[in-house]
Amino acid sequence: MRFITAGESHGPELTAIIEGLPAGMPLSADDINLELARRQGGYGRGGRMLIEKDQVRITSGVRHGKTLGSPVTLVVENKDWKNWTSVMSVEEVSEKEKKIRRLNKPRPGHADLVGGIKYKHDDLRNVLERSSARETTMRVAIGAIAKKMLNELQIEVAGHVAILGGIKATIPENLTVSEIKEISEKSDVRVLDPTVEVEMRALIDQTKKNGDTIGGVVEVVIGGVPIGLGSYVQWDRKLDAKIAQAVTSINAFKGVEFGIGFEMGNKPGSQVMDEIVWSKETGYTRTSNNLGGFEGGMTNGMPIIVRGVMKPIPTLYKPLQSVNIDTKEPYKASVERSDSTAVPAASVVCEAVVATEVAQAVLEKFSSDSFEQMKEEIEQYRRYTQTF
Ligand code: EPS
Structure with a gap:
């Protein structure tokens, strides 16, 4: 499976094309819309989410509720586009109109300055429009299809917020993936620990008042994963490495860890390796x-546990020091509409990108033309791994 996304934040629409999905897989716009709505939620989001109500249009690759095996095209309209028709016009506009919303004071931490230098853009909006986290809409839409496929194969995906602005949520031990899903879904900061919710919301409110932003850490757990997805035989076939790339490709994500993660560096091997046991019912675990x-x-058949760290959103209402690219004089950075935090939403995005990588690995390992055939093969393979 391969995919590509396109679209500017304030352009007419966002698009994705996904190729390599098996034929005969159930899929509806509702499956995707549900995930798009989850991404739009979360305490701390800004004005844009009041304008948008992201809804997908599937314009190819699905017929009568099932995939055809041909490329699937997804389109999400930007409702805000109607306020930006001249600024984002495809056709040439007057010099005067070009100055409206021109960005010449790059925001530290955003792609503005480096993108402007690299592509020789005189208006840094040309960078902002594509580097905006609005793009994660399509990553979530693609991830919704991946999740749908995994779900049909009894592979379950959940995500939650582990840390928000330095406040740590306790993660109860031994929760099932379904329980993680259920509990985090009820929380508007997507935590598994209701005792920290009030404190987190208060911190978000205070941060907003200060014109500042906060980041955090999100965790994704995937259960029911067959043994042996990915491979040790070549560096670019390792599935954890692919997931690491996918997670750090999410806007503002700067790091990734698996299991106990960086804590492994502080422990001896005897306290890190997971000991192997066997029983007739479960096989190796x-x-x-x-x-x-x-x-x-x-x-290895145990749940995938991956965490990603999101830096605070670099678009600040109380802007940081920057330079005017026209005069080279020191200036405060441009102020754009933003969120105080998007960590709860980012946990939904993280679920989507990890699910996409796992779905891709499933498609690589098992026959991928017919979904029915694939399901049979996986069932057979699961029986084999249990009796190995
Ligand atoms: C976002 C849409 C954007 C931002 C945000 C995420 O829309 P607008 O720029 O029109 O407000 O709200 O992205 C950023 C703050 C950023 O720095 O990238 C979305 O759809 O999630």
């Missing part, structure tokens, strides 16, 4: 999951 479900770049 592990007594712990410190490695987050991966050995040798392959899934």
